[in-house]
Amino acid sequence: MSSDFHTHTCLSPDSKAPVREVLEMARKRGLSAVAITDHAEIDGESFGFVSPHCRSYETYRREVREAASDDALKGKLKVLLGVEVGYRIEYDTPVRAFLEAHDFDLVIGGVHDSPPVDWWDPGAGDLLRRHPEMGVQALVWYFKQVEGAASSGLFDVIAHIDVYERYLPGMWPDPFTHPKLAPLVRKAVWAIAKHSRMEINLEMVNKRGHFAWSALRFLEMYREMGGKPPVVGSDAHRPEWVGLNIKEGERLALRAGFPSVAPWEEVVSRKEA
Numbered sequence: 001m002s003s004d005f006h007t008h009t010c011l012s013p014d015s016k017a018p019v020r021e022v023l024e025m026a027r028k029r030g031l032s033a034v035a036i037t038d039h040a041e042i043d044g045e046s047f048g049f050v051s052p053h054c055r056s057y058e059t060y061r062r063e064v065r066e067a068a069s070d071d072a073l074k075g076k077l078k079v080l081l082g083v084e085v086g087y088r089i090e091y092d093t094p095v096r097a098f099l100e101a102h103d104f105d106l107v108i109g110g111v112h113d114s115p116p117v118d119w120w121d122p123g124a125g126d127l128l129r130r131h132p133e134m135g136v137q138a139l140v141w142y143f144k145q146v147e148g149a150a151s152s153g154l155f156d157v158i159a160h161i162d163v164y165e166r167y168l169p170g171m172w173p174d175p176f177t178h179p180k181l182a183p184l185v186r187k188a189v190w191a192i193a194k195h196s197r198m199e200i201n202l203e204m205v206n207k208r209g210h211f212a213w214s215a216l217r218f219l220e221m222y223r224e225m226g227g228k229p230p231v232v233g234s235d236a237h238r239p240e241w242v243g244l245n246i247k248e249g250e251r252l253a254l255r256a257g258f259p260s261v262a263p264w265e266e267v268v269s270r271k272e273a
């Protein structure tokens, strides 16, 4: 039975999906568990939920619990109260304080930028083509941050390690062979294997029909470094993407040499124990 460890709802600023519809889709797709993992981000000095509909943990928990208590879901779908933390090493103190103060079943961490390259800037592709050294600079920053996120010990799962490929596919230097990047990639993946767990992210599969070229490479490196079985997350921001193509993600884990993906009980057990 499959579990989707990464979904967004209208309790995130970048999604309009009602929580109820996300859970309903998870049930329709026959998932055994789904994690609601809305964005918590830095906002000025403080760290927390940043949707116009939800700016407090209490609101967040109530909205998710209410939707999860629907009779149609009882005994059919395990709903995990998760969160996706937008991490930077410089935010470590407020992130830590936020996670210590609030209970979650699942905490995933992701790095969401790579200065000086802005993924959302329409001119970024052109910039990378003309100045490939800026791509190197951006990925040096990015992989150091991913290593910091994993080493922090705050996260059950590190999300979408090759997220930058999602926005500017094929325009980045090869992180596995570039002399400046390759050692940083190994350090980041090693930190995930040691302190956290790798996610197989379905966002590119669901939008473009294929994984980033590097997805299997990262996963294989993670397994060789002793990483625990990975999890699959759709990163759905719309109900129709919840659990979509999840079998593709599970197959990628097998191709990388894992006997299976991790069942949800294994990922959340340290807190329920």
Ligand SMILES: [Zn+2]
Binding pocket: 084, 110, 112, 159, 160
């Ligand atoms: Zn993310």
Ligand SMILES: [Zn+2]
Binding pocket: 006, 008, 084, 235
């Ligand atoms: Zn996400």
